[in-house]
Amino acid sequence: MRPVAEHAEAVAALLGPTATETVPLAGALGRILAEDLVSPMALPPFSNSAMDGYAVRSADLADLPAELPVAADIPAGRTDGPALDGGTAHRIMTGAAMPDGADAVVQVEWTDAGTERVRIERAVAAGQNVRVAGEDVTAGQVVLPAGTVLGPAQVGLAAAVGAGSLPVRRRPRVLVLSTGSELVAPGEPLRHGQIHESNGPMLAAAVTDAGAVAELLRFVPDDVEQFLGTLDEALAARADDPVDLVLTSGGVSAGAYEVVKDAFTDRGITFAKVAMQPGMPQGLGHHHGPTGDVAVVTLPGNPVSSLVSFEVFVRPVLRAALGHPQPGRPRVRARLAEPLDSPPGRRQFRRGRLDAVDGTVTAVGAPGSHLLAALARADCLLVVGEETTRVEAGEVVEVWLLDG
Amino acid sequence: MRPVAEHAEAVAALLGPTATETVPLAGALGRILAEDLVSPMALPPFSNSAMDGYAVRSADLADLPAELPVAADIPAGRTDGPALDGGTAHRIMTGAAMPDGADAVVQVEWTDAGTERVRIERAVAAGQNVRVAGEDVTAGQVVLPAGTVLGPAQVGLAAAVGAGSLPVRRRPRVLVLSTGSELVAPGEPLRHGQIHESNGPMLAAAVTDAGAVAELLRFVPDDVEQFLGTLDEALAARADDPVDLVLTSGGVSAGAYEVVKDAFTDRGITFAKVAMQPGMPQGLGHHHGPTGDVAVVTLPGNPVSSLVSFEVFVRPVLRAALGHPQPGRPRVRARLAEPLDSPPGRRQFRRGRLDAVDGTVTAVGAPGSHLLAALARADCLLVVGEETTRVEAGEVVEVWLLDG
Known part of the structure; x- marks a missing residue:
């Protein structure tokens, strides 16, 4: 199986830093400064x-x-x-x-x-x-370095030195497309054997939360022609404002009807089993679309696998493309409240809740990659290494903070 | 002088919880659930x-x-x-x-x-x-309680249980209006004695960051008629979609040309000296506008005073109106890296940087309320109580995390 780090590097290689664009101050909140902001003036400008x-x-x-x-x-x-x-x-x-x-x-x-x-x-x-003139800022001083995340105080400082607009990295544009013949839109009734499509809205929210622009396409059944048709139509419609990344979910496993795998195999995308749980079946590469090559990451279809894979592989890459100084989730170490088993040879990402006061972390729900309610109660991921098959209560594990 | 807590309570009394509105899942990220989400179905719906x-x-x-x-x-x-x-x-x-x-x-x-x-x-x-059917969620279960901040996993869970839209609290609508004859828009040249308007963009960003909707009005000089005219015109133009709060900055101090004070005194707004530094001159109340009474908070004009006052009085109230489970900033305790003096009888809010690994906090820049560059380098506020005039290095102080 492919090591997690190797797959993460391959995903990172798909997406470079986005181009710089200029936004007015009123739209700068949360954006990331693309160039040093040099003050043309002193602050205060006069005593x-x-x-x-x-x-x-x-x-x-x-x-x-x-x-x-x-x-x-x-x-x-x-x-x-x-x-x-x-x-x-x-x-x-x-x-x-x-x-x-x-x-x-x-x-x-x-x-x-x-x-x-x-x-x-x-x-x-x-x-x-x-x-005294210049006691806060001197003319020529870098007041905000490239990579600054623009919050209210940074916007205020930019305004004070006269910047009416700021250079920031363009938000990557991400198409999200779920696959599965069992899917029905939320709000519509289900028949036996059907489920509501949840990966699309979830991944679109995760893309937005990472600072990128998400466009959620209508999910498609397990049909190669419909899948490629929907994707290529969407890419063609966006020829003037190209897509940076296509994110699919589902259709990449070992079954008989794996639409994403069937559509993409030998067509620019490579599929691999990655040594992790959940999230083993992964794919990436470039799709030769109607407007040229576009980067693709294919996530697994189980909702927990899908979001965990996004956290591990996609979110840090989107934030790095934006020039974020800390692309990854904040990581801390915490003692495990209860013992935990983990499969050999796979890095396990369990959903957890951190007690920051105690310094302890507890797994939420079972390992099953269909347990979405447990995922929604988690505030962290709890990481158990490939070589470890058992962690006892009180032992220290790595924790990724999901709200950081 | 008025205690900080007393003024904070008075500001809190201005704004109740906003009404519930329904948003589609695609617009739910970051919103706060207004009602318990009860699942009408089991997850998985079938084994x-x-x-x-x-x-x-x-x-x-x-x-x-x-x-x-x-x-x-x-x-x-x-x-x-x-x-x-x-x-x-x-x-x-x-x-x-x-x-x-x-x-x-x-x-x-x-x-x-x-x-x-x-x-x-x-x-x-x-x-x-x-x-097994129902092993993640049972029919009738509360899957997301009221007050949940909707992140990607919560959006995914809502979709999975069939919710195509969610009830959330309406974002409070806040008008931001700066005052001062010395103000010039960022991007335009300054004459001697003039400065760029920075409070408006800064406070609008802070309002947005708090989860509310900011509308930044064009700043006005120190002229009562222009101030009231601009405000009432803006309120009248929004008669169909009323404003929840007016936030002014400047014009509330002890000088000869205090436009906000002059316009509002004896007209529904009370002004007080609050026992804090920065941010002593504060006002609040209801303005009798053309479309009825509207809540007003008048912040001081120095940029640091303005943003610190917003943090102390306004941000928690906006988030409480949204139903946020933790309206205030996360607070931690940390050891002071260097000694600090503080004025007697006033709660001091210094800008700081926290070293979370060491558990130490260092004040950034001097106390001066015009030092915007130092504010932009801070990641926390460092709080020194009213009774304390000196904190030695190594002593523990309260710290508010500004990126939390």
């Missing part, structure tokens, strides 16, 4: 008052109380910048530019708040209540 | 094969190798469910319904894979390779 009060020469306050004529009024946003003459004060508001000649601000609470003349009760040191 | 192979009566495999006629072929999705007669086998695929009369499945790898007759090399126990 300004940290208080509402009076700009003064601190030396003029040697004798207290001092009374000074108020020579100008400087609200925030005043752009003509009148200079301060010695022996006078300017009334000044928070954020307003410090006048030339002033070296400190007396906060209004220490004065009589006069508008013609002001009586000042307490002295200030030179520099007091002044925000 | 089915866990393997590609042959459905048999295990008792027929007493003598090995056994050879049985293959009486039927059951691919996944076959709906007519032919029963199995003793002494025969049905070829069956993974996920296909078990025939009545069969009690186990022999995987194809243990057979000669025959289609007319099959030679079976190994015995199976009753129940082997069978997924």
Whole structure:
């Protein structure tokens, strides 16, 4: 069987970093900066008052109380910048530019708040209540390095240095297509032997959650012509805005009706048994579609196998394509609350719940790859190595945090 | 001064839980389930094969190798469910319904894979390779409780139990409006005394990140008529789809030109000094707008004060309105890497970086509420209580994780 790491590398080789595109600040949240953001300006751009009060020469306050004529009024946003003459004060508001000649601000609470003349009760040191130009950012400084995930504070900083838009990596575009003659759309009634299609909505949500753009195609039965027809029609319709990755689920196992395998074998996709549980049957390669080659990853059809395979192989690759600084899930180590068996020669990914306070992790549900309710209760994957067939309670295992 | 907790309670009282709306599965990612999801069906809905192979009566495999006629072929999705007669086998695929009369499945790898007759090399126990109806979910079971944050696995489970759409809390609609005569849009040139408007894009991103819908209005100068005119025009334009909250920034301090304070004082909004740093000047209440009363929170104008106030007062309330199970940021305790001073009588929120491996936290940048670059480097807030004026290195402080 193919080692997990080898298959992961092969999937990673399918998808390079996406191109850079420019988005307005209003659409930048959650995107990843593609280039260093260099500030063209200092922050603050000019020295300004940290208080509402009076700009003064601190030396003029040697004798207290001092009374000074108020020579100008400087609200925030005043752009003509009148200079301060010695022996006078300017009334000044928070954020307003410090006048030339002033070296400190007396906060209004220490004065009589006069508008013609002001009586000042307490002295200030030179520099007091002044925000100095450039003390936050200097012109030419890299304020946000490439690879920064843009949150509210980063958006605010970009705006402050004047960036109305930002270069970010284009979101990879992913087509999701489930296969299976047993599938019926959620909301429609089932006959005996049928189940609702759940992999498509689940994988589309996982693609979106990874930061990519998901397009969910209508699932197809186990019919090679319908499968290839649906796929090629969808690719042709997107010729102007090409698809980066096709993600199929189902039809890759050892049965008699394996539509994905039947359609793709000897046509650019290789199938392999990967040494893991769940998720053994995997495939990848390039499909020669109507608009050229497109990368394909074929996931197994059992829902748990499908999502676990996505976590192990696809999510980190999508995030790496986006330039994410941490493409993988956060990993911690935790003690197992209850013993666990694991098949020899396969890396087992069990669904778990982590008790971060205790530092313990418990498997949720049995290993069966059809147990979707247990998957939905899990907040982590619990990883047992290929060589291990039994982990006792209290032993330490690797844990992947699914909400990180 | 008003205690932080008292102001937080007052803000919380402004916004109740939003109404329930129904969204299709494709739009459910990240939303919060408003009602328990009860499964109308069992999962699996019928007992089915866990393997590609042959459905048999295990008792027929007493003598090995056994050879049985293959009486039927059951691919996944076959709906007519032919029963199995003793002494025969049905070829069956993974996920296909078990025939009545069969009690186990022999995987194809243990057979000669025959289609007319099959030679079976190994015995199976009753129940082997069978997924029993209802072993994942029983009909009537609550599969996702109200308050569940819908991730990929939860979307998949909802689809599996047949839910084509889900009831979720409506996203609160928040108008964001910055004030200040010094403001210029990012991308436009500055004159001396002017700065780029950064609070609006930053707060809109923070609102979106909290799960609400942000609408950023064009900022206004320190002019009461323009401020109220802009606000009321925006509210009137949204009469059919009302706004849940107005969030202003700036104009609430002690200066001579405090547009938000001037516009709102004695008009339904109360202003208070809250015992915190940054973020002392705060206001809240209801504005009597053209379409009725609307909740208002007025944040201070310094960018760091504005975002910290949002974190402390607004984000948890928006998430509570959405029914989020954990409205607040995750809180941990960590040892301070370097000593820290804090003003008496005020709860200080410093920007920090957490070293989770070491369990230490370091303040990023000085306390100044204009230091946006330091805020953008922070991954946590570090909280120092009102009674504390000095924390030594190695002492433990409360930390709010900003990426949690």
